Amino acid sequence: MRRGRLISRKRFAGSLRLRLYFLIMLPLVLVALLAGAIRYWQAQDMSRTLYDDALKVVAHAVAREVIITQGDVVSDALLNSLVGVMGDPIFYNVSAADGRILAGYTDTPDDIIPHDLRGGEPYFFDFTYIGDPVRAVVLREFIADPFFDGWTTVLVWQTITQRRALSLVILQQALAILAVVLVTASVAVWFGITQGLRPLIDLKEAVALRSPSELNPIRRAVPNEVRPLVATMNSLFARLQAEMQRRNSFIANAAHQIRNPVAAIQTQAETALTARTEDQRQARLQDLYESASDLSRLSQQLLSLEVADHVSSENDGIVDFTSLVAGIARRFAPKALSEGIEIHLNAPEQAFCVAGNAILLREAIENLIDNSLRYGAVTDDEIRLILESDGHTVTLLVEDDGPGIPKEAAEQVFERFVRLPQQGGQKFQKSGCGLGLAIVRSVAARHGGTAYVRHSDTGCCFALVLPLALQPSDEVSPEHGSRSLCR
Incomplete structure (x- = not known):
């Protein structure tokens, strides 16, 4: 069920022109149907009112005719004239106060006239006569005549074929008008939407004409x-x-x-x-x-x-940054010792945790240490790794006693493929490609931090600043495999 709904929604959303057209025309059609139903109810009410008034006039005419003829039947000329006006056959019944039928048809159902009928007030009701639905009116009038003996009841009824026909005619006329209005509105709406969307079509064509570059x-x-x-x-x-x-x-x-x-x-x-x-x-x-x-x-x-x-953030997690730095320092220690360089790690026992990708963070730390080994430290020197935190961020400082970096080149060294010359215009003796520090800054930015050159009186000092994890993790697996608490 849900799949079918999604498919229909996709098809419906395929054309903005059709979408607007249906969104505008659907309420109009619903309003037209509602207006047709209301008009049909009004037509029935109008037809009933017109024919009921005419039926009441017929009842008065029959009563006067019976009074004049002293109980004789209504003349054929009058009945034909009334039927010609009303359209449907007319039946009548006149009875005296004691229940005697003075004139008219005697095969009406029993007890269709209420006993508490007020004098002079017409009472309309429906019943079935010889298998056909009819509409009836009954009048009770006081006639001071010995033959009628006071209160006289006049009952007149008629089939409802013409009533229904009049209601249908009125409904058909209303529907025809509504249909013309809907067709005209449909054409006008389609034309208006087409013209209204012309700027979008022009925009689409302009974009389509562009080259990929x-x-x-x-x-x-x-x-x-x-x-x-x-x-x-x-x-x-x-x-x-x-x-x-x-x-x-x-x-x-x-x-x-x-x-x-x-x-x-x-x-x-x-x-x-x-x-x-x-x-x-x-x-x-x-x-x-x-x-x-x-x-x-x-x-x-x-x-x-x-x-x-x-890289996406799908594999991000909570990383024990302290253990990560310590593990990388241990891996670089043999290589540094082979070149006569010592690596010292100054870190508190507290585990600093950051949210991010352990592989990228490892790459940034390795590039900082490798950069100091290549260009900063010389034989009998040392590289100092210092971890510190202000409660919101953790900072890794990588210090060496090398030639340092001029202040004017502090930002330039983080650009790609940039290597600074030594004094005298010569390049560094050790090979490099000028990407290590660019990787460090890119990783720092990826984790919401930064990397920069911190001013130092002797040697060079690089700082990698990362935000601490907002939510502490109970247990974290550092990159080197051990487990520690981050708080």
């Missing part, structure tokens, strides 16, 4: 009712245009960044194939391995950046 705002004049729709479409066009420009820029930068590692891999592979000694071949293979690793990391970071920008 044409996302300029719609500037044509439209009715007031359509302006919110056009404004929404223009807003959508603006967002699509910005997204397309961002994607085009991203694809161009990615192609430029990937081209050099691929060319290097090809050159190193060719050199390794032509190496004359085993030592030369091993050296070229090592270079080839490092270039392939850089390309793999570049591809991984490109994918991570796209995921951070467009």
Whole structure:
């Protein structure tokens, strides 16, 4: 039942013109039917009133005729004249005060005349005579004559064929007028809707003529009712245009960044194939391995950046941020120690919980630590991870004692494919593609937070700020698999 209703609703909503037409015409048809029913009731009432008045006049005429003829039957000439006026056969009955029938038909049903009938007042009622429904009127008049002996009762009845015929004629005339009105209104409404929707049709044609790359705002004049729709479409066009420009820029930068590692891999592979000694071949293979690793990391970071920008919130949950940071620091510790660098974690015992995607948060933390290992810390240095909270947000600080970042470049480093030169104009010795910090800021924005460079007198300090979860979770599974309480 529900499925059928949904299907019919979809079909009904397929055409705005038909929808408006039915919404306007359906009430008009219902009003016309109601008006026809009211008109039929009025026609019956009018017919009954007209024929009842005529029947009362006939009763008076019969009474006067019987009085004049002293109880004789009504003349055929008078009856024919009355039938010609009324249309249906007329029957009558005149009885004296003692119940004697003085004139007229004697085969009327018993007890159809009420005993408490008042004198001089007509009483109308219906009954069946010889199998046909009839309408009757009865009059009681006092006649001072020995023959009539005081109160005389006059009963006149008539079949109702003409009454019904008159009601149907009036109804047919009313329905004919209503039909003409409905047909005229139907044509006028259809024409009006078609003309009223002309701006929408023109708008549709204008949009249809656009090319896929044409996302300029719609500037044509439209009715007031359509302006919110056009404004929404223009807003959508603006967002699509910005997204397309961002994607085009991203694809161009990615192609430029990937081209050099691929060319290097090809050159190193060719050199390794032509190496004359085993030592030369091993050296070229090592270079080839490092270039392939850089390309793999570049591809991984490109994918991570796209995921951070467009991943849905379906897999979001409550994440124990403290345990997540501690687990990642433990995984980076061996690599850092192999390069003579120590990683220190300064975090309270309290578990800070954030709402979000654990995979993206892990990617952001890893990029911050990797950035300090690549560009900040040197041998015999240390990287300090500090967790702090103000009750509403949790902040992860990643500090190192490296060369630092100039204030004027504090925002530039978060742009894609941006790498700062060292003093003297030389690039950093360790390879990179300039996407790590862009991923950090994108993940932070995805979770309602931010990432920035905090001013430090020595070295560099990056801050990742995330809002704490509004509702605490009883037990949370951190990314590294342990369980802890978030409060």
